Amino acid sequence: MNISFTELTGSSVKLVPLRPEHAEGLYEASKHPEIWTYLPQKITSLISAERWIIDALQQQETGKELPLVVVDQTTGRIVGSTRLLNISIPNRQLEIGWTWYNPSVWRTKVNTECKYLLLQYCFENLHTVRVQFTADARNDRSNKAIKRIGAIQEGVLRKNRILEDGYIRDACVYSIIEDEWSSVKSKLQQFLLKDYADFNDAPHPIVYNIT
Secondary structure, eight states: OOOSOOOOEEEEEEEEEEEGHHHHHHHHHHHGEEEEEEGGSSEEEEEEEHHHHHHHHHHHHHTTTEEEEEEEEEOOOOOEEEEEEEEEEETTTEEEEEEEEEGTTTTOOOOOOOHHHHHHHIIIISSSSSSEEEEEEOHHHHHHHHTTTTTTEEEEEEEEEEOTTTTEEEEEEEEEEEHHHHHHHHHHHHHHHHHHHHOOSSSSSOEEEEE
């Protein structure tokens, strides 16, 4: 598993490895308190965005994570962030997590296309055998979104993380394994076709490019 790329490009978004110069764009995208209700860390200022990036890049240096920014292809603006984390090269598995978006792209095609790009990269380029997702048990929106793409719930980790406000959360754990990727891929493609039709976008939305 050689986890290295310049960007993953879809029809409406692209995923780019996080860099220090993304601080201002991340901060602008993060100015909505509801983004951070269930996440263990928050971006509340430009300084905290810079600190958030430093922490993320330190995790990248361990080889266990790859933090990414989500860029809207139409506007060129950063609209969120996500990561590959808990990377285990010997076991060919990892997790997709730390995902957040500006509310302006909630309930749009953005999350579907991001998951499509990441899962296709994981299963078809990295040849992973398992991709995991974790969500705060209270976060109905995230749990529904994970189930929607076809991930299977494996269980609940009780009191597995203490959040900044002191709350000790339970986490729902899901996975997609390599045997399931073909059916999950077809489902995501159908979602994207419908999403693009609903948004009156190009008739052939399934564009995938890795550089």
